[in-house]
Amino acid sequence: MLDRLKAETRAEHIAMEGTLGIMGDDLELAHYRQLLERYCGFYAPVEARLADVLGLAPPGGLDLQARRKLALLRADLLALGGPAADTLAVCTALPPLHTPAQAMGCLYVLEGATLGGVVIGRHVQRTLGLTPESGARFFHGNGAHTAELWRAFRAALAGFAVNPGIADVVVESANATFRSLRHWCLRGPAA
Numbered sequence: 001m002l003d004r005l006k007a008e009t010r011a012e013h014i015a016m017e018g019t020l021g022i023m024g025d026d027l028e029l030a031h032y033r034q035l036l037e038r039y040c041g042f043y044a045p046v047e048a049r050l051a052d053v054l055g056l057a058p059p060g061g062l063d064l065q066a067r068r069k070l071a072l073l074r075a076d077l078l079a080l081g082g083p084a085a086d087t088l089a090v091c092t093a094l095p096p097l098h099t100p101a102q103a104m105g106c107l108y109v110l111e112g113a114t115l116g117g118v119v120i121g122r123h124v125q126r127t128l129g130l131t132p133e134s135g136a137r138f139f140h141g142n143g144a145h146t147a148e149l150w151r152a153f154r155a156a157l158a159g160f161a162v163n164p165g166i167a168d169v170v171v172e173s174a175n176a177t178f179r180s181l182r183h184w185c186l187r188g189p190a191a
Ligand code: HEM
Pocket: 002, 005, 006, 013, 016, 017, 018, 020, 021, 022, 023, 108, 109, 110, 111, 112, 113, 114, 115, 116, 117, 119, 120, 181
């Protein structure tokens, strides 16, 4: 399942990196802040749906609450003096999130994003001088626990998706999640 997911979402991951355009040496604060605003408008409804669908007993006993990132995004926007988080546009073209398999495919994308987040966090610090305390908490993400939380998520997912029919849905949902976030980020600040 895990190898398949990585291979079959690779094209979307590459497209995502291009859309974010965050790794350039000429990264500007305005672009960074705009991305955080779009992320906020995506993570808010998606994390709420994930909690609804996976309920009180997520696969492998995952602690969804501890993995939520919306508060970090809000803290960053506050630190950067952006608009209040609850005035931002919210994404309505979400990936389908009705079943646990769809939710786990989506969660794969959000959890995997913490790995790239470490790289992005370092880049944002180097180019914009932002630390977790001054506007880069989201990309700092799970910090020193990143590898450990990722391993636990992978184990939960592997245990969940043993049936090939379920694995298909997980992969489809992971790709749908990448697409949905990418299109939402592409729409820019005026959307
Ligand atoms: C410029 C932006 C990004 C960079 C530089 C980046 C970089 C990385 C890196 C270095 C890894 C670890 C690869 C490994 O250890 O095998 C990774 C994994 C991953 N990233 Fe990204 N990433 C970026 C954006 C994103 C975004 C926005 C998402 C999702 C919203 C995402 C989702 C994932 C996933 C799901 C994995 C796990 C792949 C796997 O091992 O199954 N990435 N990324």
